[in-house]
Amino acid sequence: MTEPIVIEAGAGGLQRVCVTSARAEGEVYRQGAHVTRWRPRGTERPVLFLSSRAVYARGKAIRGGVPIIFPWFGAHGSDRTKPMHGFARARDWRLGLAEPAPDGTVVIELDLEDDETTRPLWPHAFRARYRVTLADTLALALEVVNTSSAAFTFEAALHTYLAVGDIRTVTIRGLEDTAYIDKVDGMRRKRHDAGPLQLTGETDRVFLGTRAGCVVHDPAFHRRLTIDKTGSASTVVWNPWSTKAAEIADLETDDWQRMVCVETANAADDALTLAPGARHVMTATLRVEADA
């Protein structure tokens, strides 16, 4: 019988947890607490997009799956020499729990705390705990605790890369009539209309003040991907399209056609301030279903 959980050296020698259970297959790297694969039993195609050119190396974010963005989103507000999207996605997290349940569900927990290498980048004491539940759905919960004696403000995102058949025919519901920052158009503030979102070019939008889940309809794969969320007021939608994708070394030139990022976040105006001792939990639950 296949072991439901195997902890081993993966690509680039980075440690990973491989899951093969009655409910799902999956893979989580300790570096970045990075879910790179999840496929519920009975689902033919991968649900998460993972670049075939992804680099597996110490301190380098893996292109695809679900990178964790923390404690800032995008470029650092005042110091552009600091890493894009914070430091959590390129750090080793401590593996706490990796446990199969009798029904085939597998739960994995990983922690990250401040240390002498994080404090120069972000001068705060914190503990982040990430709980990954792999079953018919993929449930992700990021808890951040302020373990310092002063309040701090942070941004976070579960930067989910979804695998799609053809981005040009995909539509996204759940962002109707929602305000957003358009990062492709000089950070201009706009509002999406009453219809589903359809991408027709490079798209990089931070939707604000939205607690709604999103549904990604993918006619090419005859399926829909639903992302429900809690504790999150922002949703980011990203696709580099052809020109930008050609500039991204760890993407194949035509990968843009097969992916879309729909990210569960608290970013920009929705950044969160935690008092000393306070905690915040953000969750995303991913589901795949057949669609006409």
Ligand code: TA6
């Ligand atoms: O979430 C969208 C975004 O912020 C885009 O601006 C784009 O840069 C993307 O993230 C990927 O960022 P990365 O640092 O992983 O290349």
